[in-house]
Every structure is written in structure tokens, then in C-alpha cells.
Amino acid sequence: MEINPIQTEELELLLNDISTQYGYDFTEYSRASLQRRVQRLFAVDKFPSFAEFRYRLRSDGHYFSRFVEEITVNVTEMLRDPSFYRTLRTTILPILATHPFIRIWHAGCSTGEEVYSMAILLKEMGILHKSLLYGTDINPLVIDRARKGIFPMSQMQKYSENYIQAGGVKDFSTYYTANYHLAKFDSSLTGRMIFSTHNLVSDFSFNEFHLILCRNVLIYFERELQTKVFRLFDYSLENFGYLALGSKESLRFSPMAGRYRQVGKEKIWRKVSDAG
Amino acid sequence: MQDRLLVIGGSAGSLQVVISILKGMGKDYPWPVLIVLHRTNSFESSLEELLSSRSHLSIKEVEEKEPLVPGRVYVCPADYHVLLEQDHTTSLDYSERVNFSRPSIDVTFRSAADVYGQALIALLLSGGNADGSDGMAYVREKGGMILLQDPQTAEVPYMPQQVLLRMTVDVIASAGELPSLVRGLPYR
Numbered sequence: 001m002e003i004n005p006i007q008t009e010e011l012e013l014l015l016n017d018i019s020t021q022y023g024y025d026f027t028e029y030s031r032a033s034l035q036r037r038v039q040r041l042f043a044v045d046k047f048p049s050f051a052e053f054r055y056r057l058r059s060d061g062h063y064f065s066r067f068v069e070e071i072t073v074n075v076t077e078m079l080r081d082p083s084f085y086r087t088l089r090t091t092i093l094p095i096l097a098t099h100p101f102i103r104i105w106h107a108g109c110s111t112g113e114e115v116y117s118m119a120i121l122l123k124e125m126g127i128l129h130k131s132l133l134y135g136t137d138i139n140p141l142v143i144d145r146a147r148k149g150i151f152p153m154s155q156m157q158k159y160s161e162n163y164i165q166a167g168g169v170k171d172f173s174t175y176y177t178a179n180y181h182l183a184k185f186d187s188s189l190t191g192r193m194i195f196s197t198h199n200l201v202s203d204f205s206f207n208e209f210h211l212i213l214c215r216n217v218l219i220y221f222e223r224e225l226q227t228k229v230f231r232l233f234d235y236s237l238e239n240f241g242y243l244a245l246g247s248k249e250s251l252r253f254s255p256m257a258g259r260y261r262q263v264g265k266e267k268i269w270r271k272v273s274d275a276g
Numbered sequence: 277m278q279d280r281l282l283v284i285g286g287s288a289g290s291l292q293v294v295i296s297i298l299k300g301m302g303k304d305y306p307w308p309v310l311i312v313l314h315r316t317n318s319f320e321s322s323l324e325e326l327l328s329s330r331s332h333l334s335i336k337e338v339e340e341k342e343p344l345v346p347g348r349v350y351v352c353p354a355d356y357h358v359l360l361e362q363d364h365t366t367s368l369d370y371s372e373r374v375n376f377s378r379p380s381i382d383v384t385f386r387s388a389a390d391v392y393g394q395a396l397i398a399l400l401l402s403g404g405n406a407d408g409s410d411g412m413a414y415v416r417e418k419g420g421m422i423l424l425q426d427p428q429t430a431e432v433p434y435m436p437q438q439v440l441l442r443m444t445v446d447v448i449a450s451a452g453e454l455p456s457l458v459r460g461l462p463y464r
Contacts, residue, residue: 008362220367
């Protein structure tokens with residue numbers, strides 16, 4: 001059992017280095033989670049000292065890519081929280097369907113499972129052809145994987161159960177082709193997706209959306225950064241558009257809370273008036 | 277005595293013990309209490325409602341960035357790890373399961389030990405999985421106090437047994453003794 005090899009002050013040094021050297025600003029990330037993941041990376045890669053870890057990070061851009069991949073959390077699944085997707089299907093998407101064109105942004109989409117989930121719902125409602133789904137993440141490696149639309153076969157039973165609980169009535173396996181241990185999702189779904197890297201901390205708004213989903217991302221941010229990101233979303237959301245968050249996240253503490261109304265029990269808010 | 281934290285971890289067979297501990301605690305308990313219980317997330321019935329209905333304490337589910345208040349009992353939400361920040365607020369984390377568990381007891385024990393050090397008291401109860409023993413060892417290294425339910429009185433003894441295979445603990449207590457032990461902790 002090792003005592004933490006990286007002290008709080010050392011983590012701050014590391015974050016400053018990274019910000020200066022690579023332009024990635026993690027200084028407003030919640031420390032406890034960050035510390036835990038940096039700690040783990042340090043142990044897994046068997047660095048003999050903090051100094052060597054710091055040097056490697058500063059001098060080796062490839063290692064920095066690994067760092068970004070390892071310290072950001074990339075746990076996601078298809079149709080995560082089925083009741084959330086049921087609400088999308090029954091309450092939100094029928095309203096979006098009245099638009100001539102639908103733009104949806106999955107911010108912090110990781111390997112894309114939720115983007116594919118959304119595409120399936122849109123397809124079943126017959127509105128995928130007039131929708132565009134943007135999936136973005138800080139981490140280029142997960143974006144590459146999202147683009148491919150290939151997921152482990154071992155997950156499909158779970159996803160199929162989620163799909164049914166979310167109100168799906170088809171055979172979930174019609175959406176992918178199984179190839180040994182991999183499931184490749186249908187190109188009719190990927191055809192309406194655009195994946196790109198985007199850093200919620202430093203990048204700007206790039207479009208106006210009818211629906212923005214950002215689930216289990218803000219829990220890793222300190223309050224002030226959360227507020228900044230809410231402002232970015234507010235700016236990127238059309239009037240009467242929807243913002244969807246993770247099951248333990250809330251718009252409640254943000255300055256724009258007054259201009260949004262929660263939809264039912266799920267963590268979905270509707271923008272009811274624009275910033276003054 | 278100020279700013280201490282009691283974290284209670286448990287898995288299979290621990291719910292009744294937690295209920296009896298909470299029943300024994302006064303409303304003026306001087307520390308916050310954080311409870312990490314393994315449970316399935318497929319049920320909507322909330323643990324804090326269940327615990328509230330069986331005690332007179334103020335029990336709530338942990339929310340993110342929430343300051344821990346003395347005398348309150350916090351329950352980890354299903355499917356999230358709970359971490360502690362230096363300013364004694366909570367953070368939620370949706371990263372990989374640890375010991376097949378989310379929330380994981382190890383994760384919370386370790387994080388709480390980093391923040392509270394000697395001021396932390398960790399109690400591990402009944403369970404059928406090895407979660408918690410790494411965390412107990414870590415709490416001890418950081419100078420915190422570690423308490424254990426006697427495996428002989430545990431419905432599922434595996435989890436506390438794992439701890440005893442690796443270390444000695446500060447106090448080992450039977451299921452029946454735990455409520456008065458916890459009640460008396462601040463006055464020892």
C-alpha cells in the first residue's frame with residue numbers, strides 16, 4: 001500500500017506545466033477525481049519519482065496524449081438511464097420533430113455510445129434524415145473510436161435491455177453487424193453524425209442547437225467552470241431548446257437557472273427565454 | 277474534536293446494522309457521517325428514504341459539491357463514486373467500477389483519508405466482496421482510526437474477514453455493540 005506519491009502542490013505544478021506547454025487547462029477540474037486519476041497513471045506507468053513524471057509530461061507530446069486519455073473519464077454506455085431516453089422519445093423529440101432541421105450536440109461524448117443511442121431514437125421516429133448529431137470530446141482518441149461506431153459485442157445484451165426499457169420495440173440487433181467480439185453500427189446512423197474534438201474549458205460555441213446533452217461531465221468541474229460551461233451552452237442553445245445533464249447534475253446553481261424550466265423528473269431543462 | 281468525519285462502508289448483510297447504528301445516534305452527533313453501501317441501481321426506491329423512515333436523523337443522498345455538515349448523515353448515490361475535496365465538499369465520479377463496485381468503499385475511504393487524515397474514522401461492516409480493505413489500510417497509514425464489525429456477527433463475513441487477514445484494527449465490535457460504540461465515539 002503506497003502513500004500518495006503526488007502531493008497536492010505537485011499536482012498544481014503539473015497542471016500549470018500542462019496549461020503552458022499544451023494549452024489544456026485542467027486547473028478548474030475538481031481536484032479529488034483528478035488527483036486520483038493522476039495518481040493511478042503515475043503508479044501504472046511506474047515512474048520512480050514525481051520529477052521524472054513531470055519531465056516526461058513536459059517533454060513528450062505522445063505521453064501527454066496518453067495523460068489526457070487516462071485522466072479524463074471515458075465510462076459511458078448506450079441508452080444510459082433508460083428512463084431518460086424514454087422521456088426524450090415521448091416528450092422531447094416529438095417537439096423537435098416539428099422543426100425543418102434538427103441540430104443536436106453531445107458535449108463530452110467520449111466514445112459516442114450516447115450519440116448512437118440518439119440516432120436510433122431519431123431513426124425510429126423517422127426524423128434522422130433531417131437531423132445532425134455533433135459529438136465532441138476533449139480527447140481525440142475517443143473521438144476516433146466514436147467515428148468508427150464499433151463497440152464490444154459483450155455490451156450488446158445490456159444495451160438491448162436498456163433499449164427495451166427506454167421504450168424500444170424493435171430487435172436491437174438490427175442496428176449492428178456482429179463480427180466476432182465486435183458490433184459495428186449501421187452506416188445509416190453514422191451518416192448523420194459529425195465528430196470533432198472540442199474543449200469545453202477553452203473552445204467557443206460553434207453552432208446553435210435545439211438540444212444539447214452533456215451527461216456526467218460537469219461533475220468533474222469546479223463550480224466556476226460549471227458556470228462558464230453553462231454560459232457556453234446557453235449561448236449555443238436556440239430559444240426553447242433543451243439542455244440535458246447527467247442524473248446527478250443540475251442547472252439549479254447556475255446564474256441562468258431562472259430562464260430554464262425543468263421538464264418532468266429527468267435532468268432536462270428547456271430554455272424559456274434568451275439572455276437579456 | 278472538530279471537523280472529524282465518520283465513513284461507514286458495507287455490502288451484503290450490512291443494511292440492518294446501519295439502521296441500528298443510525299437509531300442509536302443522537303441528533304446532535306458532532307460529526308458528519310458518510311455511508312457507502314453497495315446496492316443495485318435498478319431499483320428506484322431510495323436508500324435515504326428507507327434509512328430516514330427508520331431513524332430520526334436528517335439523512336440525505338450525497339450531491340456533488342456539497343459541504344458536509346456535522347450531525348447529518350449522507351448516503352452515496354447508486355452508480356457513483358463519492359470523493360472528498362480539500363474544502364470538505366463532496367465530488368461525484370462516474371469512472372470505472374472498483375472491486376466490481378460503484379460506489380466503491382475503497383475509493384471513498386482513500387479520498388476521505390487524503391483530506392481528513394487523523395481526523396477520519398472508517399467503519400467497515402458485513403459484505404461478500406473484498407472492497408474496503410485497501411481503503412482501511414490506507415486510512416490507517418494516514419493516521420485515521422479503523423473500526424470493524426466482528427465477522428462472527430456479520431451476516432456475510434467475507435468483507436470484514438479480508439481486513440483481519442491483512443491488519444489489526446483499532447476496535448472490533450459485534451453487530452450488537454456497534455450502535456453504542458458509534459454513539460460513544462465522540463466522547464472517548
